[in-house]
Amino acid sequence: MPPSSADAGALLERRQNLDRRQLGYISRLQLFSGIPYHLIEDVLKSCPVLELASEEVMLTPGQSNNSIYLLLAGSLQIHLGARDASDCIVIGPGECIGELSIIDGKPVSAYVVAQTPCRVLIIHEGVFWGSIIPIPEVARNLMTVLAERMRLNNKLILERLKSHLMLEHLQKELQIAKRIQASMLPSTFPLFPERTDVDIFAVMDAAKDVGGDFFDAFFVKPDKLFIGIGDVSGKGIPAALFMARSMTQLRMEALRDLPLDEILARVNSRLCENNESGMFVTLFCGILDLETGDLHYSNAGHNPPLTSPAGGSFDFIEVPRGTMVGIIEDVRFESARMVLRPGQSLVLYTDGVTEAMNPQQELYSEGRLRETLSAGRHTDAKAIIDAVMGDIESFAEGATPSDDITLLALRYLG
Numbered sequence: 001m002p003p004s005s006a007d008a009g010a011l012l013e014r015r016q017n018l019d020r021r022q023l024g025y026i027s028r029l030q031l032f033s034g035i036p037y038h039l040i041e042d043v044l045k046s047c048p049v050l051e052l053a054s055e056e057v058m059l060t061p062g063q064s065n066n067s068i069y070l071l072l073a074g075s076l077q078i079h080l081g082a083r084d085a086s087d088c089i090v091i092g093p094g095e096c097i098g099e100l101s102i103i104d105g106k107p108v109s110a111y112v113v114a115q116t117p118c119r120v121l122i123i124h125e126g127v128f129w130g131s132i133i134p135i136p137e138v139a140r141n142l143m144t145v146l147a148e149r150m151r152l153n154n155k156l157i158l159e160r161l162k163s164h165l166m167l168e169h170l171q172k173e174l175q176i177a178k179r180i181q182a183s184m185l186p187s188t189f190p191l192f193p194e195r196t197d198v199d200i201f202a203v204m205d206a207a208k209d210v211g212g213d214f215f216d217a218f219f220v221k222p223d224k225l226f227i228g229i230g231d232v233s234g235k236g237i238p239a240a241l242f243m244a245r246s247m248t249q250l251r252m253e254a255l256r257d258l259p260l261d262e263i264l265a266r267v268n269s270r271l272c273e274n275n276e277s278g279m280f281v282t283l284f285c286g287i288l289d290l291e292t293g294d295l296h297y298s299n300a301g302h303n304p305p306l307t308s309p310a311g312g313s314f315d316f317i318e319v320p321r322g323t324m325v326g327i328i329e330d331v332r333f334e335s336a337r338m339v340l341r342p343g344q345s346l347v348l349y350t351d352g353v354t355e356a357m358n359p360q361q362e363l364y365s366e367g368r369l370r371e372t373l374s375a376g377r378h379t380d381a382k383a384i385i386d387a388v389m390g391d392i393e394s395f396a397e398g399a400t401p402s403d404d405i406t407l408l409a410l411r412y413l414g
Helices: 004-023 024-028 041-045 099-104 125-132 135-159 161-184 238-254 261-270 365-375 381-396
Strands: 048-052 057-060 067-072 078-080 089-091 111-114 118-124 197-203 213-221 224-232 281-289 294-300 307-309 335-339 345-349 405-412
Touching: 041 125, 048 078, 067 099, 067 125, 099 125, 099 135, 118 125, 135 161, 135 238, 197 213, 197 381, 213 238, 213 405, 224 238, 224 345, 224 405, 238 261, 238 281, 261 281, 261 294, 307 365, 365 381, 381 405
Parallel strands: none
Antiparallel strands: 048 118, 057 111, 067 118, 078 089, 078 111, 197 405, 213 224, 224 281, 281 294, 294 335, 307 345, 345 405
């Protein structure tokens, strides 16, 4: 007698629960920390598990590699020099290796040896790039793993005086962190090429390998476009990690289609949690109705944007005074409104633009930014960005940037 639909449903549920128990290791892996099972469990079911005996070599220098390896049990040793060298990095359960090779496509640069019997989950690069890394939290976790690895590398440099090996490894990981950070930002320009009612272009030029600036643009509804720009306090890896957290929270709240003041309040509340380092971020964000040109915007301690009518001079817009996000809980934010006319432009920027310095220690300044924008007759958003970046380069006369430089230009076409 065939089973009833109720019995079949119960059997399916038991099988699913069994699969979840078998995949119980997911929560113990750093790469998937805080990520709901349902986003990755089906992907990981198809990934093979490698069993290694103690002292067995898993990877050797020069070997090609197209997978990332997640250690489920046991411990691995990474030897940056000779196979039998005592100088090594120990990898424990929950950690990952192989991420360098699948990002830069270069051969393995170290020996990886089982210190004890090990179980290793193998994720092929096609699965990793196609199904796993698009999850924003995975990119953030991978940056955290790389940051922790860099701290360990720094310690080894000081303790074992092998700076030439460790510095090369550190630089490689910084480049990877830079690529991961760049992958979190919109990168295909012009954005939304299928749209004839808006033109957007943006750039983020980090002062170090990674930075704390970010920008974003996405649709919360078919004709409602969210735009935002942020500047995290500090520089380097700490700022980049807080940037990833800030950007993820902002996008999550904005997609709820809430009023802007409530979006900022909710982001502020989340970023105040477990923020012992006292980091903060300035934000400007807006929601543009592409049917009417109606722009609602809110500000959290960020620089005021500039706008101009079609072909006219640029000037700063009045923005609500707002507290920087991540410092004080239960802060209220205000929003304002303006209407963009067809052909009108809006330029968002971070203080790395106006505070860029030349060898004489002079600042680029808000005044020069306004003059540069007003002097041109820009045909599109890219031309606006190119004009400013070109003028900053000319002004700086080769001086090393002291802060990240980020710009976003929007032209409303109507």
